[in-house]
Amino acid sequence: MRHSLRLPRLLLNLAIAFMALFILGPLIWLAAHAFVSDWHYPNFYPSGFTFHWWSRVFLDSALSTAMRNSLIISPIVVLCSMVICLPAAYAVGRINFWGRRAFMIGIFSANSFPKIGLFAAIATLYYSLNLMGTFVGVVIIQLLGTIIYMTWIPAAAFAAVPRNLEEAARDAGANKFTVFRTITLRMAMPGILVAIVMSFLAAFDEAQGTYLVGAPSIFTMPTEMYSLVQNYPIQVAAVFSLLLTLPSVLLLSLARKHIMGGQLAEGFQLK
Amino acid sequence: MMSEKSGFGLELRGLRKTLGGRLIIDDLNLSVADGEMISLLGPSGCGKTTTLRMIAGFLAPDAGQIVLAGKDVTELGPDKRPSAMVFQNYALWPHMSAAKNVAYPLKIKGLTKVEIKERVEAALELVNLLHHKDSRPGQISGGEQQRVALARALVQEPDVLLLDEPLSNLDAKLREKVREDIRELQRRLKITTVIVTHDQEEALSISDRVAVMNSGRIEQFSTPQELYRRPATEYVATFIGSLNYFDGKLVGDRVVSGPGVVGIRPEDVIIMPAGSAGSYPGTVELVIPRGHFFEVVVLREDGRFRIFTNDNIPQIGESVHLQIKKALHYENGHLVE
Numbered sequence A: 001m002r003h004s005l006r007l008p009r010l011l012l013n014l015a016i017a018f019m020a021l022f023i024l025g026p027l028i029w030l031a032a033h034a035f036v037s038d039w040h041y042p043n044f045y046p047s048g049f050t051f052h053w054w055s056r057v058f059l060d061s062a063l064s065t066a067m068r069n070s071l072i073i074s075p076i077v078v079l080c081s082m083v084i085c086l087p088a089a090y091a092v093g094r095i096n097f098w099g100r101r102a103f104m105i106g107i108f109s110a111n112s113f114p115k116i117g118l119f120a121a122i123a124t125l126y127y128s129l130n131l132m133g134t135f136v137g138v139v140i141i142q143l144l145g146t147i148i149y150m151t152w153i154p155a156a157a158f159a160a161v162p163r164n165l166e167e168a169a170r171d172a173g174a175n176k177f178t179v180f181r182t183i184t185l186r187m188a189m190p191g192i193l194v195a196i197v198m199s200f201l202a203a204f205d206e207a208q209g210t211y212l213v214g215a216p217s218i219f220t221m222p223t224e225m226y227s228l229v230q231n232y233p234i235q236v237a238a239v240f241s242l243l244l245t246l247p248s249v250l251l252l253s254l255a256r257k258h259i260m261g262g263q264l265a266e267g268f269q270l271k
Numbered sequence B: 001m002m003s004e005k006s007g008f009g010l011e012l013r014g015l016r017k018t019l020g021g022r023l024i025i026d027d028l029n030l031s032v033a034d035g036e037m038i039s040l041l042g043p044s045g046c047g048k049t050t051t052l053r054m055i056a057g058f059l060a061p062d063a064g065q066i067v068l069a070g071k072d073v074t075e076l077g078p079d080k081r082p083s084a085m086v087f088q089n090y091a092l093w094p095h096m097s098a099a100k101n102v103a104y105p106l107k108i109k110g111l112t113k114v115e116i117k118e119r120v121e122a123a124l125e126l127v128n129l130l131h132h133k134d135s136r137p138g139q140i141s142g143g144e145q146q147r148v149a150l151a152r153a154l155v156q157e158p159d160v161l162l163l164d165e166p167l168s169n170l171d172a173k174l175r176e177k178v179r180e181d182i183r184e185l186q187r188r189l190k191i192t193t194v195i196v197t198h199d200q201e202e203a204l205s206i207s208d209r210v211a212v213m214n215s216g217r218i219e220q221f222s223t224p225q226e227l228y229r230r231p232a233t234e235y236v237a238t239f240i241g242s243l244n245y246f247d248g249k250l251v252g253d254r255v256v257s258g259p260g261v262v263g264i265r266p267e268d269v270i271i272m273p274a275g276s277a278g279s280y281p282g283t284v285e286l287v288i289p290r291g292h293f294f295e296v297v298v299l300r301e302d303g304r305f306r307i308f309t310n311d312n313i314p315q316i317g318e319s320v321h322l323q324i325k326k327a328l329h330y331e332n333g334h335l336v337e
Helices: A002-034 A052-059 A061-094 A100-110 A115-129 A135-160 A163-171 A176-205 A208-214 A221-231 A234-260 B048-056 B098-109 B113-126 B142-154 B172-189 B200-206 B224-229 B234-239
Strands: B008-019 B022-033 B037-041 B063-068 B083-086 B160-164 B192-197 B209-214 B217-222 B244-251 B254-264 B269-273 B281-289 B294-300 B303-309 B319-324 B328-331 B334-336
Touching (some): A052 A061, A061 A135, A061 A176, A135 A176, A163 A176, A163 B083, A208 A221, A221 A234, B022 B217, B037 B200, B048 B063, B048 B083, B209 B224, B234 B328
Parallel strands (some): B037 B192, B037 B209
Antiparallel strands (some): B008 B022, B244 B254, B281 B294, B281 B319, B294 B303
């Protein structure tokens, strides 16, 4: 048995190494370029190490405005999405109403078409509503991409809370609202956290619609990338790209700690 | 088991419940004395769980009244009722430690932190789990989880304690011990207690009285001894314990044809040597050692008898006479004296 296991093990390790290179390679390339003054073929080594590109990004008014816009708009989008979608998710997860399946599949199928066509149609609507180039317009556009995460994931989380855990709380003297707050919401929280992370990333990374609706008055980090790639040295783009990946990495590592660990991994002793 | 307080701990008057177009509970009446421990016993689908859920307040009856400790609670939600329930799968909150689970009802009541800590520790002490107070449900065994659930119910100082199949999720060895522990605790605290179970041994050994349920009605509500010795209906007689069961009636030591049915407990038959005066012989078919007694199967012309005995163990094939000490006669399903 030992011998026969050795070859698959080697292949597995090779596959993992390849995957790591595939995923991390571009990031390593970006990280390297963010800190070098110049690095071009045929030079094997970069010509020098520098923080110059970082200061350039943070001092450039267009770039720092884009960063500020992104960091303001994305949280607002997530909050709006929570307010709109979480009650719907609860209803879908817990109440068996007519058209429930159609509703869920409808939300899903809206995401299965190319968005650019949808955005073009929205743009004409925006002109008549004077939302073009406005903050609200950008928030709404980004909101669209978060809806699927903020309904599907929390709906599953709400549905998975065992009813008798709520009954036990009712029996212990809690009214319906307290039961929701202390038991249902608390137990659905890991799912909601995942939805928040996914929604934030979806909003933060949204470029097509934001560009169409926001430009030229509102730029976020992803839409600023368009002009960045064309108009700035490649090292500036590298710095900016790293900044763009930062929230994903931070959020996912935070989420991992809160969602994977703790009581949920211990499993419920429930039927 | 009556305490000083007079009156009933629990009264159900004319309860009726239809679920999904099916009549589950039909005109159910039950009076449980204050401090008494009773079982609702019956096969699955007999309505015992539905009854318990109506007492707890999770289901509203279509008709009838529920009175807990002298107070009509029919219209109250489960949070306003003076009852506490231990769920079949314990229903502990997995995100809270044992102590937090037990503290929850007290927090809801708005007790001070000091009071809560004191009462939580007392409750956990009562079920011998103080050492696990900081463990979460996922980290302790099923038996320990059940004790936490029991502590969570007792800490509320309920007028009525409701236990839904409390032993069904425990392994056989633990079951007997937990059964005794629950009984001892209930006696000490004198809490009116209702247990739902499908296990007759559990019901008979733990309860002051047992209500045997069958398709939404109570067939008989009496002490375990009474239930076994004088089953009021044919259903109860066949449901509780073993029974030799024949069409007809018993005349002398013989079953003769007649309108009703006759039931004979296996231990109510004495095996005698054949050939004595007026004997009616039968042949021993099987002798099975069953630990503290023997099971003997005897075939006679009027039927096949199963006998539990410790004396006069016959040989297989031997001809014997059976003397019947006691028989239960039923007509139209009801006991006739």
